[in-house]
Amino acid sequence: MAAQTQFSGGLENAPVDAAHAFRAAMTVMARPGDIRVLSGSEPPAPLSVAAGTLLLTLCDPETRVHLAGGIDTAAIRNWLTFHTGAPLVSAAKADFAVGTWDALGPLNAYRIGTPEYPDRSATLIVECDRLEQSGAILSGPGIKKTARLSLPGIPALQGNAMLYPLGCDFFFTCGNRVAALPRSTQITSEA
Amino acid sequence: MTDQTEFAIGARRDWMGLLARAPDDTLMTLWDGIETRPSFDWLRRPEIGSVMVRGRTGGTGAPFNLGEMTVTRCSVVLQDGTVGHGYVQGRLKPKAEAAALIDAMMQTGAADEVQARLLDPLQQHMQAVKSTRAAKAAATKVEFFTLVRGED
Amino acid sequence: MYVAVKGGEKAIENAHAWLAEERRGATDVAELSLAQIREQLSLAVNRVMAEGSLYDPDLAALAIKQARGDLIEAIFLIRAYRTTLPRFGHSNPVETGEMACDRRISATFKDAPGGQVLGPTFDYTHRLLDFKLAADGDVPKVPEGSARQEPTPHITEFLKDEGLIQDEPTSDDTPGDLTREPMEFPANRPLRLQSLTRGDEGFVLGMAYSTQRGYARNHAFVGELRIGKVAVEMDIPELGFAIDIGEVELTECETVNQFKGSKTEPPQFTRGYGLVFGQSERKAIAMALVDRALRWKELGEDNLGAPAQDEEFVLSHADNIQATGFLEHIKLPHYVDFQSELELVRKLRREADARITSKEVAE
Numbered sequence: 001m002a003a004q005t006q007f008s009g010g011l012e013n014a015p016v017d018a019a020h021a022f023r024a025a026m027t028v029m030a031r032p033g034d035i036r037v038l039s040g041s042e043p044p045a046p047l048s049v050a051a052g053t054l055l056l057t058l059c060d061p062e063t064r065v066h067l068a069g070g071i072d073t074a075a076i077r078n079w080l081t082f083h084t085g086a087p088l089v090s091a092a093k094a095d096f097a098v099g100t101w102d103a104l105g106p107l108n109a110y111r112i113g114t115p116e117y118p119d120r121s122a123t124l125i126v127e128c129d130r131l132e133q134s135g136a137i138l139s140g141p142g143i144k145k146t147a148r149l150s151l152p153g154i155p156a157l158q159g160n161a162m163l164y165p166l167g168c169d170f171f172f173t174c175g176n177r178v179a180a181l182p183r184s185t186q187i188t189s190e191a
Numbered sequence: 192m193t194d195q196t197e198f199a200i201g202a203r204r205d206w207m208g209l210l211a212r213a214p215d216d217t218l219m220t221l222w223d224g225i226e227t228r229p230s231f232d233w234l235r236r237p238e239i240g241s242v243m244v245r246g247r248t249g250g251t252g253a254p255f256n257l258g259e260m261t262v263t264r265c266s267v268v269l270q271d272g273t274v275g276h277g278y279v280q281g282r283l284k285p286k287a288e289a290a291a292l293i294d295a296m297m298q299t300g301a302a303d304e305v306q307a308r309l310l311d312p313l314q315q316h317m318q319a320v321k322s323t324r325a326a327k328a329a330a331t332k333v334e335f336f337t338l339v340r341g342e343d
Numbered sequence: 344m345y346v347a348v349k350g351g352e353k354a355i356e357n358a359h360a361w362l363a364e365e366r367r368g369a370t371d372v373a374e375l376s377l378a379q380i381r382e383q384l385s386l387a388v389n390r391v392m393a394e395g396s397l398y399d400p401d402l403a404a405l406a407i408k409q410a411r412g413d414l415i416e417a418i419f420l421i422r423a424y425r426t427t428l429p430r431f432g433h434s435n436p437v438e439t440g441e442m443a444c445d446r447r448i449s450a451t452f453k454d455a456p457g458g459q460v461l462g463p464t465f466d467y468t469h470r471l472l473d474f475k476l477a478a479d480g481d482v483p484k485v486p487e488g489s490a491r492q493e494p495t496p497h498i499t500e501f502l503k504d505e506g507l508i509q510d511e512p513t514s515d516d517t518p519g520d521l522t523r524e525p526m527e528f529p530a531n532r533p534l535r536l537q538s539l540t541r542g543d544e545g546f547v548l549g550m551a552y553s554t555q556r557g558y559a560r561n562h563a564f565v566g567e568l569r570i571g572k573v574a575v576e577m578d579i580p581e582l583g584f585a586i587d588i589g590e591v592e593l594t595e596c597e598t599v600n601q602f603k604g605s606k607t608e609p610p611q612f613t614r615g616y617g618l619v620f621g622q623s624e625r626k627a628i629a630m631a632l633v634d635r636a637l638r639w640k641e642l643g644e645d646n647l648g649a650p651a652q653d654e655e656f657v658l659s660h661a662d663n664i665q666a667t668g669f670l671e672h673i674k675l676p677h678y679v680d681f682q683s684e685l686e687l688v689r690k691l692r693r694e695a696d697a698r699i700t701s702k703e704v705a706e
Contacts, residue, residue: 005268007234007581014238061432062523082266082581083235085432200584208587212574241397241425242588243433244575245518246618248532250497250597252511254436255518255533257540258620260398260575262431262588276582280575280589281399321443322490328445329488331461335453 007082009042021057028180033147038178044075050173061085066094069103098125101152112166131174140185210290222289234266237284263287380404389621395421396541444571457495498567508612542661551629559649566599596627605643
């Protein structure tokens with residue numbers, strides 16, 4: 001049995017594991033509504049496997065991360081710092097933010113990019129209790145006709161889509177599963 | 192498990208810095224001489240990357256990015272939970288592994304042996320190389336002579 | 344109409360095979376090892392590290408070997424490799440005042456503390472070809488003196504104490520990084536220095552020379568030139584403190600420039616700054632001169648319209664990999680582009696012919 005430390009639970013074979021994780025993240029972002037498995041890391045609770053793996057894949061010393069609410073524990077801070085070196089910042093400065101929908105708070109706290117650089121915006125990783133292909137109806141780039149996804153806050157996400165080409169992008173994580181919602185997706189509530 | 196705070200940060204800085212700057216072959220030869228090595232698990236397998244080196248404008252002013260250098264790093268955990276980190280210049284993964292294990296061993300009962308058989312000789316070797324260079328530079332220092340002046 | 348064509352695979356493959364053979368040269372001559380390049384062509388290695396923007400002498404030696412000694416090609420290889428590396432972070436700014444100096448000279452103060460240390464310099468050699476070197480590689484024993492124990496202070500410190508030179512206030516601002524975000528003008532001094540230190544040696548030298556010849560002359564003295572090794576220290580987040588992660592050889596040049604004063608500043612000396620990987624003193628001096636020329640605005644000087652004062656011109660053209668990429672691409676197939684030009688010229692000629700003919704008919 002390996003000794004456990006605050007640093008345990010990183011990717012076993014970082015280059016390969018991160019490449020697989022990146023492929024999954026890219027696929028769900030390209031096909032809003034798709035749900036994929038995302039695993040490889042064992043983050044400290046309460047961070048989900050999918051959110052932890054996503055952070056290890058996407059973050060490095062040059063991406064600023066905001067840990068919202070119950071995610072902001074010493075164990076998670078240490079773990080993330082060791083594996084990614086990402087600086088931990090407030091919501092307004094974040095490139096990535098992680099937490100439950102309620103903890104992440106109003107979306108106007110996050111960067112939405114500038115007309116010259118729409119990419120200088122935040123990507124939010126929303127930890128969800130459930131993640132299903134039901135609920136809100138999605139349409140737009142990457143979706144054949146319509147797709148469905150259990151979104152936490154439809155009015156706020158519709159408001160974000162209105163900002164296009166500015167705005168935030170979202171990953172939704174639940175256990176070892178992930179889905180995504182780019183700012184380009186149109187959202188209508190369930191009829 | 193050893194409490195890491197027991198070790199003076201200064202001492203740990205010194206040995207980690209020495210290992211980072213050590214010439215590859217000198218360190219690996221000395222490391223080969225340490226027969227009893229602890230078993231360990233990886234916290235982070237050796238990975239090659241870069242660090243952006245910064246300077247300051249005018250030597251003392253605002254920081255600027257000068258260029259990158261190659262660095263290899265890894266982290267290990269011994270059976271008793273002691274964590275060792277290795278950060279070394281260059282791209283030699285076995286060197287990073289050695290540095291991380293030495294860092295861990297220096298926090299255990301093996302510290303005295305590692306200090307005497309590896310770190311001390313390494314330090315002496317590197318100091319000798321540095322001193323020789325400084326002595327050669329000193330020999331190229333200009334001694335000015337004042338020539339006899341014309342007036343009077 | 345656009346017709347896509349493909350082909351040449353076999354030709355390319357064969358060209359690469361021949362390239363490999365030519366690179367090796369005559370097989371009755373011993374092959375170069377990377378250690379030989381690193382140790383015996385160390386100034387070429389230094390240039391590749393400086394302009395490749397990656398300090399790793401073994402990699403630079405490999406690049407030089409692979410590029411058959413074409414240093415810009417070697418720099419290209421290093422730049423490409425550099426982009427594959429994950430970046431662990433940035434170092435704390437190096438302390439050049441703590442440098443173990445192999446060389447340290449001042450053109451302004453004869454008796455500066457620490458003295459004039461020549462180091463392994465080409466200066467004062469006769470620049471006569473040494474045919475002995477063609478025959479054998481015996482080296483004389485190098486004399487040793489008694490080394491200075493304490494660090495050598497910067498020359499400009501002495502002028503600063505008297506208030507005679509513009510201060511360089513320390514800050515901990517995060518500098519912009521042109522390898523991460525595209526350069527925007529006006530750039531600040533940290534970005535300019537990053538651009539110049541990885542810029543082409545020939546280009547930076549030419550720009551510096553133009554200031555000496557009168558295009559925005561800035562009356563530079565080499566206040567100090569030093570070459571040696573400095574430790575590189577980095578904060579390690581998981582440790583919570585900084586450690587040395589290695590050491591690099593650097594060349595640092597600080598120029599002291601005459602300055603008559605402006606509306607806001609009293610007469611005093613100003614500085615230009617050069618800092619380059621490796622032993623690269625021509626580059627470091629040139630960098631300092633160009634840095635000083637580009638500071639005209641902050642010092643309240645006149646824009647004389649000189650090339651070396653034009654930030655956008657200098658920084659946009661200093662990078663030899665950008666330059667060679669754009670320059671050399673025009674030798675690659677442009678069949679379609681040229682086809683349209685050809686059509687255009689033919690059409691214009693037909694029209695011109697028609698005009699001439701109709702004129703003749705009219706006469």
